[in-house]
Amino acid sequence: MSTHDDLRAIALNEFAVAGYAGTSLQRIAELAGLSKSSVLYHFDSKEALLEAAIGPAIDRMDAILGSIEGSLLVDETRRAFIEQFVDFLLEHRLEVHMFINQGPGLEDVPVIDRANALVVTLSTFFSSAVSTVEDHLRFGIALGGAAYVLSVKQDGSLGELPVDEVRAALVTIVSELLAPVSVRSL
Amino acid sequence: MSTHDDLRAIALNEFAVAGYAGTSLQRIAELAGLSKSSVLYHFDSKEALLEAAIGPAIDRMDAILGSIEGSLLVDETRRAFIEQFVDFLLEHRLEVHMFINQGPGLEDVPVIDRANALVVTLSTFFSSAVSTVEDHLRFGIALGGAAYVLSVKQDGSLGELPVDEVRAALVTIVSELLAPVSVRSL
DNA sequence: ACAGTCTCTGACCGATCGGTCAGTTACCGT
DNA sequence: ACGGTAACTGACCGATCGGTCAGAGACTGT
Numbered sequence: 001m002s003t004h005d006d007l008r009a010i011a012l013n014e015f016a017v018a019g020y021a022g023t024s025l026q027r028i029a030e031l032a033g034l035s036k037s038s039v040l041y042h043f044d045s046k047e048a049l050l051e052a053a054i055g056p057a058i059d060r061m062d063a064i065l066g067s068i069e070g071s072l073l074v075d076e077t078r079r080a081f082i083e084q085f086v087d088f089l090l091e092h093r094l095e096v097h098m099f100i101n102q103g104p105g106l107e108d109v110p111v112i113d114r115a116n117a118l119v120v121t122l123s124t125f126f127s128s129a130v131s132t133v134e135d136h137l138r139f140g141i142a143l144g145g146a147a148y149v150l151s152v153k154q155d156g157s158l159g160e161l162p163v164d165e166v167r168a169a170l171v172t173i174v175s176e177l178l179a180p181v182s183v184r185s186l
Numbered sequence: 187m188s189t190h191d192d193l194r195a196i197a198l199n200e201f202a203v204a205g206y207a208g209t210s211l212q213r214i215a216e217l218a219g220l221s222k223s224s225v226l227y228h229f230d231s232k233e234a235l236l237e238a239a240i241g242p243a244i245d246r247m248d249a250i251l252g253s254i255e256g257s258l259l260v261d262e263t264r265r266a267f268i269e270q271f272v273d274f275l276l277e278h279r280l281e282v283h284m285f286i287n288q289g290p291g292l293e294d295v296p297v298i299d300r301a302n303a304l305v306v307t308l309s310t311f312f313s314s315a316v317s318t319v320e321d322h323l324r325f326g327i328a329l330g331g332a333a334y335v336l337s338v339k340q341d342g343s344l345g346e347l348p349v350d351e352v353r354a355a356l357v358t359i360v361s362e363l364l365a366p367v368s369v370r371s372l
Numbered sequence: 373a374c375a376g377t378c379t380c381t382g383a384c385c386g387a388t389c390g391g392t393c394a395g396t397t398a399c400c401g402t
Numbered sequence: 403a404c405g406g407t408a409a410c411t412g413a414c415c416g417a418t419c420g421g422t423c424a425g426a427g428a429c430t431g432t
Contacts, residue, residue, distance in 0.1 A: 017290055018207070018291040019206075019207055020208070021205055022206070022208065025389085025390065025391090026388080034411090035410070035411055036391090036411095037393095037410070038409070038410050038411070040392085041410065042409090046389095046390065046391090097287075100334070102205065104203055105203045105204035105205065105208065133352060133355055134355035134359065137335055137355050140331065140335030141327065141328070141331030141359060144331045144333075144338075145326065145327030145328065145332070145334065146327060146331070147334070148327070148330025148331065148333070148334055149323055149327050149330055162319075166319060166323070169320035173320065173323060173324060210418075211420065220381095222420085223381055223382075223422090223423095226422085227378095228379090
């Protein structure tokens, strides 16, 4: 792996665990076995490092939301969406954990604003398509709960579980959570 | 409200939104209309402020876990536990949001270590009482999802919903999530 | 009037923050 | 052998961090 990608991976992990504000360039440099100056050689600023760390995940989430626009969550496409979303979470759980928990309070950072805009899009769509308070909570628990359980998976009590089994179980649970939710036509 | 309690409430909110590391004493002082020196007059240190902010929530969680020890989650007591837990989340959602997301990375802070120990207790109990991967995930999604949905409730798309309705819906959803989970006898 | 205590403040401290810059090293094609 | 460039570094900068300290006001009981 290149030094550039190395730094991106280290930064992503530290940002997710210790927070963006709680992670210094000095620490990232030490974990990479470099000097702080070298980190700033590969990335123009700490903010650029943040952008490189979570940008790809936001791009992919954007694509997922775009591909289902207009036909979201009617029964035929619901399972496909859930599977896409679970796969997204499995691949980008650190990034999701980051901008779920640090999205507010990291404003004025372009890439974070873009992520927040996506969340707002998703959330206002649910607001217009879903009627009851309970249905709102079902969406929130499904999305937030799945993201949470994956963010603590690796260092928590759960060891290295087979990813296929985790994926299948997540699809089952999320599908079950959203089963009672009926979506109004657009 | 006293200045002391005022500062505690402001600090809790900022710690939850911007993170412990991302919140300066200067900012807390400004929000309270005081100088930084005054904040340090009421609390010996930033860490003491953190302790005061989340300590009461940890005490209560400790009490809840203690009261159900040994008889946890058999069918008769399961609903009572869920209702207690939901009430706890409704009252202390900022604190829960804090030490769920910043628990790791805030080690060596006594009050955080105590909270982490509680989470480990809860989680290892589930590990010994629950068998399948799916059941583990059900617990995680229920707890983490409920905590998440409440942490974004106030400034998210959900406005001021009637708390009774939210409580009832949460109890319904969490009960449903945990319904398929069978617990081994101790 | 006086001493004591509670609340609050600005000035100041060493440490660390993100970031700049000049310079060194190593490897490249010619 | 030589110039160019990519990778890297230490020294340094202003700003901000958490925290200390001496003292200013305000309000008490005596």
